[in-house]
Amino acid sequence: MRLLDQMGIVYEVREYEVDENDLSAETVAAKIGMPEEQVFKTLVARGDVNGVAMAVIPANTELDLKALAKVRRERKIDTVSLKEVQPLTGYIRGGVTALAAKKDYPVVVDELAQLFDVISVSPGQRGMQILLNPLEYARAVNGVFAGISRFK
Numbered sequence: 183m184r185l186l187d188q189m190g191i192v193y194e195v196r197e198y199e200v201d202e203n204d205l206s207a208e209t210v211a212a213k214i215g216m217p218e219e220q221v222f223k224t225l226v227a228r229g230d231v232n233g234v235a236m237a238v239i240p241a242n243t244e245l246d247l248k249a250l251a252k253v254r255r256e257r258k259i260d261t262v263s264l265k266e267v268q269p270l271t272g273y274i275r276g277g278v279t280a281l282a283a284k285k286d287y288p289v290v291v292d293e294l295a296q297l298f299d300v301i302s303v304s305p306g307q308r309g310m311q312i313l314l315n316p317l318e319y320a321r322a323v324n325g326v327f328a329g330i331s332r333f334k
Contacts, residue, residue: 183305183312185282189322193314196302202308203212207241214302214311217243220303221311222295224278225266226287229256234270235288236280236323238303243292243331253290253328272306279306280323289325291316296327 186193188254198213212220217240225237235254239258268274271283281303282290289291295301295316302311303319320327 186312186314190226191310191314191322193273194314195305196311197309198311200276205308208330210311211264211302213243213280216302216313219294220298221299224304226262226270226278227254228262229260230310231256232263232288234285235290236271236278236283237330238280238289238291238295238323238325239331240292240294242334243294244334246330246332249328249332250290250330253326253330254288273304274308277304277306277308277321279304280325281305286324289320289323290330291320291323291325291327291333293327293329295319306312 196214206222207223208218211218221241222238228234232254237250247259300313301316302313305312
């Protein structure tokens, strides 16, 4: 949130009760009273050519690895193991964000975000979500928009 404040980006904070047994983005959406398609989760992936990147996709979708590989110009790409997430990003599962991560990894935001005036993303802490304009979010994370998700 400090990064957004520094950049002059307007956002709203919504807090919710964390259930350690269910950290799914779908559950978070219900708890903060937003449609699943407007709540975005951040996944960490590693390609065989360009390395680590972050993929930001709607809660009601799954990552399309082939599409992400194409955007990232990778021959092969896959999500990293859960045990690698915190060392790579500085964040724990359920609180991963591209905002002020440990390193400035490339960020690909699913193009569906552009359909909305406001999306919700994690600010890097479980029990909290921030709502902001998707174009401002992409600017804050230096992200690009591309079709990288598919419906479950």
